[in-house]
Amino acid sequence: MKSFEIAATDFDLALTLDSGQTFHWESSGAGFVGTIGERAIRVEQCGGMLKVREGGTPSPAGESSTLPGAVAHYFSLDHPLKEICASFPNDPAMQAAVAFCHGLRIMRQPHWECLATFITSSMKQVAHIRQMSHALRQSYGRGAMLHGSHVYAFPTAQRLARCTEDELRECALGYRAKNLLATARLVSSGEVNLEALARLRDDELHAQLCALPGVGPKVANCVMLFAYERLRAFPIDVWIERVLREKYFPRRRKLSARKLCEFSAQHFGKHGGYAQQYLFHHARKTTPRRLSPRAR
DNA sequence: CTCCAGGGATGAT
């Protein structure tokens, strides 16, 4: 059981983990428990420091990197956040989002874990995506012990490829099960090499990801941004589309999705993905939830 | 009960 601290300035752990880019970290007292790849981790922020503990069974393959290095890499503590924010356009919506999201970093997630999770994300709220992620992990992921409780890694493509569609449906995936299974088999067979895709240019990577079952432009951009460190990638979901239309094109009818995509690509610059994440999280956390029918 | 969610695949214009 290893334990240590690392410095983390301009970083807000809770904000980052709650921003809708990863879906498996759970609160544990003042900290969080989850996995970084195959490693079971507890991490707690104390000012500018991260207290980290690694739990349970070491991974069978053995991790090549040191744990402090893996944590710093996973949370992208090396990203120059001030420079990134300074590159954003200077408009009111963006300023409000930046003020709201201080310390939010775009993480570097494992390729397969991120791809598989976002395949399950279509037409699902964040809470539902978390449920599906946990179900897949508990059913098919490798378990480890941490603080006397079980922590599960995300299942490998090889493991999911051996499942039936019905088995995946038991994790409440619905129609997404078919796509996840098909993509898992492509990755498992080696027909698609997710690590090799990292060498491609942005447009080529986007095209290759969109060729996978269950992956369209939006999911491809999420995977590019959250797993391949393509900080220009700008996923447009229902929230961001709403923000763009309301804040950047008020009372303009007939604005195609194509035009919104072109606008966001040119307006938000080389770190557009960061800008997108700030706008997304700000909108999601400040938009009042609809009253329940019962309350009215 | 209804409405909607970090969409994508498919088939019709």
Place this chain on the structure above:
DNA sequence: ATCATCCATGGA
């Protein structure tokens, strides 16, 4: 090339 429809599931 754009547009409509369907797809399962569960919170609010």
